[in-house]
Amino acid sequence: MKKIQSEKLQNLKHFCEQEAVKKILKWVFQILVVLFFGAVTAILFFQTVTMQEGSMEPTISTGERFFMNRMSYKIGDPQREDLIVFKTNASDEAALHIRRVIGLPGETVQIKDGQILIDGEVYVEGKSFPSMNHGGNAQDPISLGTGEYFVLGDNRNNSEDSRHGDIGIVKKAYIEGKIWFQISPLKEIGFMKK
Numbered sequence: 001m002k003k004i005q006s007e008k009l010q011n012l013k014h015f016c017e018q019e020a021v022k023k024i025l026k027w028v029f030q031i032l033v034v035l036f037f038g039a040v041t042a043i044l045f046f047q048t049v050t051m052q053e054g055s056m057e058p059t060i061s062t063g064e065r066f067f068m069n070r071m072s073y074k075i076g077d078p079q080r081e082d083l084i085v086f087k088t089n090a091s092d093e094a095a096l097h098i099r100r101v102i103g104l105p106g107e108t109v110q111i112k113d114g115q116i117l118i119d120g121e122v123y124v125e126g127k128s129f130p131s132m133n134h135g136g137n138a139q140d141p142i143s144l145g146t147g148e149y150f151v152l153g154d155n156r157n158n159s160e161d162s163r164h165g166d167i168g169i170v171k172k173a174y175i176e177g178k179i180w181f182q183i184s185p186l187k188e189i190g191f192m193k194k
Helices: 002-045
Strands: 047-050 065-069 083-086 097-103 108-112 115-118 148-152 175-184
Touching: 047 175, 083 148, 097 108, 097 115
Parallel strands: none
Antiparallel strands: 047 065, 065 175, 083 097, 083 175, 097 148, 108 115
């Protein structure tokens, strides 16, 4: 009788140990899943970008920091007036730039008499920017191919953008994402408006 009770106790102890191990493994699995999805979300929506140049003043000042949405252009295309983050080439060491999308694939862009012409029509922007003193490469019409974008800095007379050979036309493959939330300075924290 004592032997049977001892075996029952041992079986019960073994069962309890197995249940405890199962609970621990379940908790570990749940924690790993949460960490994985948290990391993916952080990579896709919360990569920080710092404005390194004065090309977007007064909209964005040098040193201001933002969250970039890396997913937005994986499932869609940049829209006119989006604030995009891009590289000028495929190198991992290439600097990140922030500019405003003006011309879309299939359009012809020209800067003439300080105005932007898209497909020969004057483009009226949603914000007031200074008239451009020079059209650079866009003095003559520039036709955009598939996956090509024409970008301008908001600091129109002191910006390296698609008017200049150093930046030129931006290919979708080099677009890293879209600026969506400002994180510094503290007084400017909030969602970005076009």
